[in-house]
Amino acid sequence: MKLDIEGIKKREAAPLRQLMVVVKRCAHIACLKIGTDSWEDDLAQEVYMLFIEKLIHRFDEAYNAEPYLIEISRFVALNWVRKHKKEVNFGEIFGSE
Numbered sequence: 001m002k003l004d005i006e007g008i009k010k011r012e013a014a015p016l017r018q019l020m021v022v023v024k025r026c027a028h029i030a031c032l033k034i035g036t037d038s039w040e041d042d043l044a045q046e047v048y049m050l051f052i053e054k055l056i057h058r059f060d061e062a063y064n065a066e067p068y069l070i071e072i073s074r075f076v077a078l079n080w081v082r083k084h085k086k087e088v089n090f091g092e093i094f095g096s097e
Contacts, residue, residue: 002062009056016052022066023048023073030073039077047073 001022007015027044031037047069055072059065 001064001066003065005056005059005061005063008052019051020044020048023051023069026066026069026073027077029070030077033074034077034081036077036081039080043073043077043080046076050076 001018003019003022004012004015008019024040024044027040027047028037031040031043050072051065051069
């Protein structure tokens, strides 16, 4: 889904809602990938704020940010796993023992 980058930079309501929908979907995918689905809402909020405050300035026009946001969500979630030392059974996630 292409995002209205200029609308997000101007903090317009419709583009911000659209961004939140995309970020929630990306956070869900990232949490499924690493097995931390209980963090989905917190992750979505963190990535949403990160995108608005730090990453939005890298883009000029309408941009398909979903693949980018999925990877950002995954990296943030993995960082949380390391920070909180949460036990994640990667064998179950990736299909090996």
